[in-house]
Amino acid sequence: xxxxxxxxxxxxILRDGLILPRTPDPAxxxxxxxxxxxxxxxxxxxxxxxxxxxxxxxxxxxIGVADTAISEDEFRSRVADAVQKFSRTQPVDRAVWQSVxxxxxxxxxPFDDDGEGYRRxxxxxxxxxxxxxxxxxxxxxxATAPQFFxxxxxxxxxxxxxxAGEGWKRVVIEKPFGNDLKSAQALNQAIHTVxxxxxxxxxxxYLGKETVQNVLVFRFANGIFEPIWNRRYVDHVQITVAExxxxxxxxxxxxGSGALRDIFQNHLMQLLSIAAxxxxxxxxxxxxxxxxxKVLKSIHPIDVAxxxxxxxxGPGWVGGQEVPGYRQELNVSPASNTxxxxxxxxxxxxxxxxxxxxxLRTGKRLPSRASEIAIQFKNPPHLPFAKTAVxxxxxxxLVMRIQPHEGASLKIAAKIPGPVMRLRTVNMDFFYGSSFxxxxxxxxxxxxxxxxxxxxxxxxxxxxxxxxxALVDRIEAGWASQPPPAFPSYAAGTWGPPEADALIDQAGxxxxxx
Amino acid sequence: xxxxHKELTARTFVDVHAIQEELDQVRWGLHADGGGSEAAQHAxxxxxxxxxxxxxxxxxxxxxxxISSVLDRLSITNPSRTLILLAQHTRExxxxxxxxxxxxxxxxxxxxxxxxxxLHAHGEPAxxxxxxxxxLLIPDLPVVLWWPGRPDFDSxxxxxxxxxADRLIVDTDxxxxxxxxTRLLGVARRKTARASIGDLNWARLxxxxxxxxxxFDMPGMLARLAHIHGVSIFHGSDGSTAQARLLGGWLRSRMxxxxxxxxxxxxxxxSHEHGVCRFLIYTGxxxxxxxxxxxxxxxxxxxxxxxxxxxxxxxxxVRLESRAAEELLGFELTLPGHDVLFEQAxxxxxx
Numbered sequence: 037x038x039x040x041x042x043x044x045x046x047x048x049i050l051r052d053g054l055i056l057p058r059t060p061d062p063a064x065x066x067x068x069x070x071x072x073x074x075x076x077x078x079x080x081x082x083x084x085x086x087x088x089x090x091x092x093x094x095x096x097x098x099i100g101v102a103d104t105a106i107s108e109d110e111f112r113s114r115v116a117d118a119v120q121k122f123s124r125t126q127p128v129d130r131a132v133w134q135s136v137x138x139x140x141x142x143x144x145x146p147f148d149d150d151g152e153g154y155r156r157x158x159x160x161x162x163x164x165x166x167x168x169x170x171x172x173x174x175x176x177x178x179a180t181a182p183q184f185f186x187x188x189x190x191x192x193x194x195x196x197x198x199x200a201g202e203g204w205k206r207v208v209i210e211k212p213f214g215n216d217l218k219s220a221q222a223l224n225q226a227i228h229t230v231x232x233x234x235x236x237x238x239x240x241x242y243l244g245k246e247t248v249q250n251v252l253v254f255r256f257a258n259g260i261f262e263p264i265w266n267r268r269y270v271d272h273v274q275i276t277v278a279e280x281x282x283x284x285x286x287x288x289x290x291x292g293s294g295a296l297r298d299i300f301q302n303h304l305m306q307l308l309s310i311a312a313x314x315x316x317x318x319x320x321x322x323x324x325x326x327x328x329x330k331v332l333k334s335i336h337p338i339d340v341a342x343x344x345x346x347x348x349x350g351p352g353w354v355g356g357q358e359v360p361g362y363r364q365e366l367n368v369s370p371a372s373n374t375x376x377x378x379x380x381x382x383x384x385x386x387x388x389x390x391x392x393x394x395x396l397r398t399g400k401r402l403p404s405r406a407s408e409i410a411i412q413f414k415n416p417p418h419l420p421f422a423k424t425a426v427x428x429x430x431x432x433x434l435v436m437r438i439q440p441h442e443g444a445s446l447k448i449a450a451k452i453p454g455p456v457m458r459l460r461t462v463n464m465d466f467f468y469g470s471s472f473x474x475x476x477x478x479x480x481x482x483x484x485x486x487x488x489x490x491x492x493x494x495x496x497x498x499x500x501x502x503x504x505x506a507l508v509d510r511i512e513a514g515w516a517s518q519p520p521p522a523f524p525s526y527a528a529g530t531w532g533p534p535e536a537d538a539l540i541d542q543a544g545x546x547x548x549x550x
Numbered sequence: 551x552x553x554x555h556k557e558l559t560a561r562t563f564v565d566v567h568a569i570q571e572e573l574d575q576v577r578w579g580l581h582a583d584g585g586g587s588e589a590a591q592h593a594x595x596x597x598x599x600x601x602x603x604x605x606x607x608x609x610x611x612x613x614x615x616x617i618s619s620v621l622d623r624l625s626i627t628n629p630s631r632t633l634i635l636l637a638q639h640t641r642e643x644x645x646x647x648x649x650x651x652x653x654x655x656x657x658x659x660x661x662x663x664x665x666x667x668x669l670h671a672h673g674e675p676a677x678x679x680x681x682x683x684x685x686l687l688i689p690d691l692p693v694v695l696w697w698p699g700r701p702d703f704d705s706x707x708x709x710x711x712x713x714x715a716d717r718l719i720v721d722t723d724x725x726x727x728x729x730x731x732t733r734l735l736g737v738a739r740r741k742t743a744r745a746s747i748g749d750l751n752w753a754r755l756x757x758x759x760x761x762x763x764x765x766f767d768m769p770g771m772l773a774r775l776a777h778i779h780g781v782s783i784f785h786g787s788d789g790s791t792a793q794a795r796l797l798g799g800w801l802r803s804r805m806x807x808x809x810x811x812x813x814x815x816x817x818x819x820x821s822h823e824h825g826v827c828r829f830l831i832y833t834g835x836x837x838x839x840x841x842x843x844x845x846x847x848x849x850x851x852x853x854x855x856x857x858x859x860x861x862x863x864x865x866x867x868v869r870l871e872s873r874a875a876e877e878l879l880g881f882e883l884t885l886p887g888h889d890v891l892f893e894q895a896x897x898x899x900x901x
Contacts, residue, residue, distance in 0.1 A: 043809050044808075049808060087868065088868070132867055134867070138864075
């Protein structure tokens, strides 16, 4: 017979030793933009794979919302096809999918519906709570065009859906979060009328990438790097997000965005933050984000004329294929001055990084796809080897590759065998793939699960987003005061305009060729 | 991703120094172009990757092929220096044969090479294979001993290898009876030749343990954990009970940490022949009676159900991975140090 309890149970002791995240509460995820590309390519495959791996709770439900003339069965069929096509694990397990599909429903309505549609959504949520035990726990996922963010939030508030009853409520917002500081602040303000900051999850899928998280582990779980991770030993840092593709079919979006808003404001700022931040006291959301924001706050005011270079690709050759220039792309003005390349020199005014330049660049139609954080260390002050001058040495580089070939490399000098003291540079490589040859989960799986668990560590906070936009605004304002750029300024398939080389060359440095 | 996986060299030796020399050659790629050029050395150094020394003990020659295949596949996720020991005590003539080979694969454009030594000993050398294995290990890497069948716990070879190893991995699904389980626990607890123990059968239970734990993650369910008053585990009708014992032992050992002794019932189930088929947890207390059930379905799936009083909550179907030996081994290789939970579960299963 069972004995009396001698120790009170305050946590799930059956979870001890299980190297798996805890299970989220049963919840309903309302996806606005349920008939869109993001839902098909990313969200539904992510939810299926979470279910497959037992990460979703019993009763988890999805309510798709879109103004598309389809029935609930047609919606289920569409998302089933999407999972079949885009799931990273194949073949799709029909029984597991069936278990997920039982919790999928659809509400057709325009996002700015002024009453009836949101009442039907509320009724559907009530049904799900009642029949599937979701207890009022809700995630509102805004997978829509940005112009609908505010109106959906406002309607969710006005209809009472965002606050009704018991259970937690969270809202996930895709990038771009605003178009400049003013619009980001306005959007934050609009959201805050309905949701508190703790309820808001701003997605930058870069943070869901395993290798981005590994940068934090690399820095803070190894005792050998942090002592030299500072101005005393680091000559400069280069952060690159290079794409070999053009704008594909996104001309309309890109014309209003450019490289500055599309990549610099979010992905590059995130990589800068995690490369430069101090060690957080722990890995909870606010501790990590506090440290990231401190980096953004410490950025020295930039002089746009001397610290920023923009460019736009012209026709050229990439990967053996002739490609058109930006101005010849679909839905792009033939006189467009939208930048497809940005390089920025930043300095961070704190004790760790004072006077250490950070060079950031991103561009489209560059020779190869590469995202990396590269740190060049200072040369040794003196070399005892008579025939080798310090200047002849290739500096030590530590490169953390985000994609592709995820991993890290350390470039070091070594003696060439022989009677003469000759030095040569060799690479010590760590390949994430060959050390952990397991398939990494998609970034969306990690981020959706974190949202369901209420962990916002890998999501951008209000002040983070606004700091990044403030920097972008400063650059935009600087550009506005300059004469129109002479675009195109670099041929597709090259590493950007010559001015980018000049930006870094001022101190005798050179861009890496990743 | 992986583009190829091929055998580089396979040469036979009888002397430990010759084996060591050959391993060095293989490791640093000197065979690649026949001369050991600087370029070849550089390329090989870039491609080197090892997470551990893995020693596998094979009972007879027919097993060698199957074990080699498992280790081939394991090397994709856990590149290691692998020693396969085949000890045959029954032959009269003393004899020692060794074969050194390397496997190469290309992953994301980079070459990764791992090495393997097969040591085949007859007669007296078979009793001292551990002394031959020791100098062939890569320094500073953990030594994992995989014993695929039922070990002879009294054999000097077993004990010598346990002394060499940081971790012993067995598969209690290989017909381990109560005595074997007791001896296995003894390996983890003895003062000398003590290795941490791992069990592929325990690794197979991960999905059962995870899903059972999830029941009590649900809102309002944690309080019921303190009122577990019984557990029933249905196992295959072929008579193998080790897996069911371990699952029951796991729950009992966890509940023992809060002073609750949970009665355990093991019963055969005719619907499946092997392994755990159903796992039922019964709770009572102020919250009312409840039954939490996990049921293995055809096609490697688990059906989870909760009944609160006479009300059934939404059932859920999840994947019950049928993992190959190399995947289970790979998982065990990622565990650092002693698997305290397993040892506690094993202990509770035997009480």
